[in-house]
Amino acid sequence: MPATLLTALSEARDDAAPLVTVGDDTLTREELVGAAAAVADRISGAERVAIDARADVKTVVAVVGCLLAGVAAVPVPPDSGGRELQHILADSGAELWLGDPRPGLPIPSVPIDPSRRSATVRPEPPADAPALIVYTSGTTGAPKGVVLPRRAIAASVDGLARAWDWTPGDRLVHGLPLFHVHGLVLGVLGALRIGSPLVHTVRPTPDRYAAAQGTLYFGVPTVWSRVCAEPAAARALSSARLLVSGSAPLPVPVFEDLVALTGSAPxxxxxxxxxxxxxxxxxxxxxxxxxxxxxxxxxxxxxxxxxxxxxxxxxxxxxxxxxxxxxxxxxxxxxxxxxxxxxxxxxxxxxxxxxxxxxxxxxxxxxxESVDMIKSGGYRIGAGEVEHALLAHPGVREAAVVGEPDADLGQRIVAYVVGDNPDTTAIIDFVAASLSVHKRPREVRVVDSLPRNEMGKVQKKALLAD
The missing domain is CATH 2.30.38.10 (Luciferase; Domain 3)
Structure with missing residues (x-):
């Protein structure tokens, strides 16, 4: 293969050793290249394709297949509700769905079979060619598609490799979602560019992190908080070279607990x-x-x-x-x-x-700058998107969403609603069915009215001060 964005796939390596492990499934370098090339054969000629971005080895194969084919990959959260899914598919113009069929999909499905193989070799696309289109919530309205070119991914990973002394000798462990920058770009594409074997634990639980025996761990503050709550699991990470935290500020007490329990500052x-x-x-x-x-x-x-x-x-x-x-x-x-x-x-x-x-x-x-961007459990969530979902509920007349401090999640989503005796549990379930589950309010507070200024804008700082 010619040199690619994913450098490790183009270099001769010990093909008997697993390069990617997700749960109980593993792929060697040769197996991943062959399986991804088979995907590339099937999607060749498309401009953009959507990927059912579950914590599964199939997601890795699908994303690598897109990169080999020069097709922009659109990772879709697996818990997306119908409205969110339809918006992403329509806005991205995705021509195919890589993953198992889902009811109501408006585009053809291409199931991913990691056992398929192809020997097709393709030239490396230009550095400015789109690699990923990642949908991120804004402060208002529907998610926006962030177009990430190949050079942006390469530049960031290479910069981190120098900052962290990240090498093929590392064993990277994380259990983060595969549809955003932290879990997918750093946690998968970073490993495949550097050449460090990847172990994805499917869920980022303390026991799975402790059992993985990595040298380099990725987590969000919620993960590290839960690890520190189980001292035996935290101490099992003391042999790791680096513990990396991102996606939200790491609380100082969690930082200090990690130092005390692992002997290493994150x-x-x-x-x-x-x-x-x-x-x-x-x-x-x-x-x-x-x-x-x-x-x-x-x-x-x-x-x-x-x-x-x-x-x-x-x-x-x-x-x-x-x-x-x-x-x-x-x-x-x-x-x-x-x-x-x-x-x-x-x-x-x-x-x-x-x-x-x-x-x-x-x-x-x-x-x-705005109180409308909420970071909860490592996710970035736009309050406006949740408010739009709340207002679609027949029992809600007005809605305002804020992020309140939470020792475990960083921030928890709290919704203030005005309505006629609405069922708060039903409202939470309604949002979870419409959007990704992690965007649901953790609490709904029914109020008589929302504080507004003379222009009619809700004063969220007043809600946060209550």
């Missing part, structure tokens, strides 16, 4: 679907609780005050974080207006996050 890093990973602490550098470290090689960051001036890097002044570099997305699919809104005239991406940077370049993420 690595924290920062990124978004639109930027992949851009900032991280280093394997040989300081690991400061509450701080995410330094920009990766080739990445530049800056802060802007509310007045638009550049903010000083003094460790105290808050600013809107902007990022430039090779890891940036190509834009939002079918949404040039939104893409333009997020880019500065000189080509920097407006992250929407508030941060501080100290004199040494260390970054601390303070929070979102």
């Amino acid at each position: 690595i924290e890093r920062y990124g978004m679907s639109e930027t992949v990973i851009t900032i991280s602490t280093r394997v040989d550098g300081e690991r400061r609780p509450g701080w995410v470290g330094l920009p990766l090689d080739g990445v530049r960051t800056r802060l802007r005050t509310e007045s638009g001036e550049l903010a000083p890097h003094d460790g105290e002044t808050l600013g809107q974080l902007e990022i430039a570099g090779p890891t940036l997305f190509s834009g939002y699919l079918n949404n040039p207006v939104k893409t333009a809104e997020t880019m500065t005239p000189d080509g920097w991406f407006r992250t929407g996050d508030i941060a501080v940077v100290d004199r040494g370049g260390f970054h601390r993420i303070v929070g979102r």
